Amino acid sequence: MKFFITGSSGFIGFHLSKKLLDKGYQVHGFDSMNNYYDVKLKKARYKILNKYKKFSFTKGKLENKKNLSNSILKFRPKVIIHLAAQAGVRYSIEKPRVYLDSNIIGTYNIIELAKKVNVKHLLIASSSSVYGANKKLPFKEIDKTETQLSIYAATKKSTESMAHAYSNIWKIPITMLRFFTVYGPWGRPDMALFKFTKGIINKKKIDIYNRGKMYRDFTYIDDIVDGIYKLINKAPNLKQLGKIKNDSLSPVAPFRILNIGNTHKVYLLNFINVLEKELGAKAIRNYMPMQKGDVKITLSDTTLLKKITGYNPKTNYRTGIKKFLKWYLDYYKN
Numbered sequence: 001m002k003f004f005i006t007g008s009s010g011f012i013g014f015h016l017s018k019k020l021l022d023k024g025y026q027v028h029g030f031d032s033m034n035n036y037y038d039v040k041l042k043k044a045r046y047k048i049l050n051k052y053k054k055f056s057f058t059k060g061k062l063e064n065k066k067n068l069s070n071s072i073l074k075f076r077p078k079v080i081i082h083l084a085a086q087a088g089v090r091y092s093i094e095k096p097r098v099y100l101d102s103n104i105i106g107t108y109n110i111i112e113l114a115k116k117v118n119v120k121h122l123l124i125a126s127s128s129s130v131y132g133a134n135k136k137l138p139f140k141e142i143d144k145t146e147t148q149l150s151i152y153a154a155t156k157k158s159t160e161s162m163a164h165a166y167s168n169i170w171k172i173p174i175t176m177l178r179f180f181t182v183y184g185p186w187g188r189p190d191m192a193l194f195k196f197t198k199g200i201i202n203k204k205k206i207d208i209y210n211r212g213k214m215y216r217d218f219t220y221i222d223d224i225v226d227g228i229y230k231l232i233n234k235a236p237n238l239k240q241l242g243k244i245k246n247d248s249l250s251p252v253a254p255f256r257i258l259n260i261g262n263t264h265k266v267y268l269l270n271f272i273n274v275l276e277k278e279l280g281a282k283a284i285r286n287y288m289p290m291q292k293g294d295v296k297i298t299l300s301d302t303t304l305l306k307k308i309t310g311y312n313p314k315t316n317y318r319t320g321i322k323k324f325l326k327w328y329l330d331y332y333k334n
Contacts, residue, residue, distance in 0.1 A: 001232075004077035006030045006062065006110065007084030011188050012125070012179070014045040015225045016081065021052040028075040029057045030068065031084065036091070037189045044331075045186055062106025072113045079232055082110045082124045085156075088190055089129060089293050092152035103155035104162070111166045111174075121173050121235035123228065126160055128180040128217070128261065128298045129153035137265075138301040141178070141248035141257045150293030160257065168253035173235035177228065180261030180300045184221030184320060185327030192216075193321065196272060197328055200279050205286040212272070212287065215265040215297040220315035220323070227260040227302075230309035244307055261300025262313045274318055278325055 003020055007013035008029025017027050029049060033042050049055050056075070060067035062084055072080070086092070086102040107124065114122040131139045133147035148154045160176050167174045183193045199206035236249055236256040248257040276282055290296070305311040315323075 001079065002026045002028070002075065002077045004028050004030065004072055004075055004080045006080075006082045007125075008049065008057065009033055009042040009046045010083060011186060012182060012221065012224060013083040014049065014186055015221050016083070016228055017049050017055070019225050019229060021049065021055055024054070026054045027052075027056075028071065028077065029055065030060060030071055031057070032061045033059055036086065036088070041186070041189065061102070062109055063101045065109045068109050069113055072117060076117055078119060079121045080110065080114050080119050080123070081228065082107065082122065085125060087152070087188065089150045089152045090291060091190075092150050092155075093293055096151040099151050099155045103152075104158050107159040108162060111163060111172070115166065115170045115172055119172070121175065121232065123175045123177060123231065124159060124163055126176045126178045126257070127153065127156045128178050128259070128300065129295070130157045130160065130178065131298070132295065137297065138263070138299040139259065140246065140301045141259055141304055142246055149295060152293070164250060164253060164255050167250065167255035171254060173237060173254040174256075175231060175234075175236060176255075176257040178257060178259045178300075179224060180217040180219045180259065180298055182219050182221055182224050184324055187221070187324065192268075192271075193275070193324060194328075196275055196283065197279070197325065200276065200281050200283045203284065205284045206272075207286050207288050208268070208272070209288045209294060210290040210296065212269040213296070214268045215299070216268065216271070217261040217264065217298045217300050218266050218271065218317045218320065219260065219262040219300075219313065220320040223262065223313035223315055224260055227305060227309065227311045230311060231258070231305075234308055244304065247304060258305045258308075259300040259302050260305060260311070261298075261302055262315075262317075263300055263302055264316070265297060265299040266317050271317060271321075274321055278321055
């Protein structure tokens with residue numbers, strides 16, 4: 001089995017690539033190594049992957065179809081896991097065009113090439129952000145998702161629609177993965193846990209939006225990777241139609257949407273309290289109003305993923321914070 005993973009030097013892509021390499025699979029990574037956040041962190045992840053004999057790599061942008069095409073057609077993967085994207089809800093307000101290029105054009109290129117090499121399974125990263133202003137909790141895959149609140153979320157919703165159309169026309173087995181607030185070692189510096197930790201250690205103010213009156217379904221990286229790994233050989237097909245209650249499987253295409261989350265909502269102020277306790281230091285709190293494009297609550301229903309794969313997230317946020325801090329303090333000790 002040969003895997004092509006976009007965003008291999010990113011947070012989730014790195015962890016998934018490493019797991020597949022540890023299992024003995026052949027992996028080709030594709031990453032732009034852009035400077036949205038500290039490139040040194042991306043290079044450090046790449047350096048770890050590059051030690052594996054079965055790992056190969058192409059540096060490039062998703063929207064550069066020629067470069068992307070050359071690497072995919074040469075490698076001829078059986079499975080493509082498309083995790084690369086321009087991330088960040090807040091940055092999408094400042095630089096919306098970047099999201100159109102990377103997330104929509106880039107994903108279009110991936111789907112076109114997946115068709116060309118006739119992959120057994122194409123898995124594409126979506127986001128819990130697509131649930132937008134939905135009020136009903138927990139979020140289920142079969143819920144309507146018509147009220148995205150950010151450009152980032154809108155591009156993710158667009159890729160879901162585009163993928164469904166391609167799956168219908170060309171019968172490409174596609175699974176869309178809606179991730180819920182992923183955190184853990186080697187995480188992204190623009191995410192809350194990373195920023196809070198850095199601020200507390202350096203005795204700097206930490207910005208807390210909506211005065212902390214927010215809830216997040218914090219999902220530890222190992223649980224995310226476990227969910228993806230268990231799905232690899234579970235490509236959707238129309239023979240499964242009607243066999244699972246509340247299935248998101250399309251009635252016309254081998255296309256399915258799946259949540260991957262922890263299934264517990266955590267109050268943001270409680271999350272910060274635990275972080276302070278573990279660091280043995282108090283945060284200098286800068287309470288802020290709600291940010292444009294943000295949502296107050298996320299909470300996943302992963303019943304469908306569990307029925308298909310046996311998925312069962314094992315890491316609660318207190319344990320996850322401890323594991324993250326162990327990595328963070330070791331990585332930044334110098």
